[in-house]
Amino acid sequence: MTMRWLILPLAALAEVGWATGLKLASSPLEWLATVIVAAMSLLLAVRAVRFLPASTVYTVFVGLGAAGTVVADAWLFGTRFSWPSLACIGVILVGVIGLHQFSGKPAAPASVSRTDASREGVSS
Numbered sequence: 001m002t003m004r005w006l007i008l009p010l011a012a013l014a015e016v017g018w019a020t021g022l023k024l025a026s027s028p029l030e031w032l033a034t035v036i037v038a039a040m041s042l043l044l045a046v047r048a049v050r051f052l053p054a055s056t057v058y059t060v061f062v063g064l065g066a067a068g069t070v071v072a073d074a075w076l077f078g079t080r081f082s083w084p085s086l087a088c089i090g091v092i093l094v095g096v097i098g099l100h101q102f103s104g105k106p107a108a109p110a111s112v113s114r115t116d117a118s119r120e121g122v123s124s
Contacts, residue, residue, distance in 0.1 A: 004051040005037050005100060007044050008060045014041030015065030022074050041065075064093045 020036050021034030048057045067089045083111035 004048065006050040006095050008052075008057065009064060011044035011048060011061050012064030012068055014038075014044060014060065016068035016072050017041070018024050019065070019069045022077065023077065061100055063096050067092045 008039060018034050018038035018041060021030065021037060024075070025031045025034045045057060045061045070079075070081075070085060073079040
């Protein structure tokens, strides 16, 4: 796993943190911490988009965040955790691993030469 891919689990962890913070925050300081963690999760996701395809970043970010939030709800708040929900988290994780394995570098934009542009009637 490259360092670029390590940004996404950190972003997802921050996503779980602020989602949990929404439930726990009761004082202005706790709400401020929740907002800071939310901003951090988005900034990390934006950073990952610089290096990885946006569709992959979004899917991994949301998938891991959702799976982590389900686990955090069960662990911290006693939300019922069933086998079907575990299976759904497994499907999300398989999809995340698949995206990691099969996503390539973004294609470089095709450059248009002056000659091609003039042939197409495009002026500069």
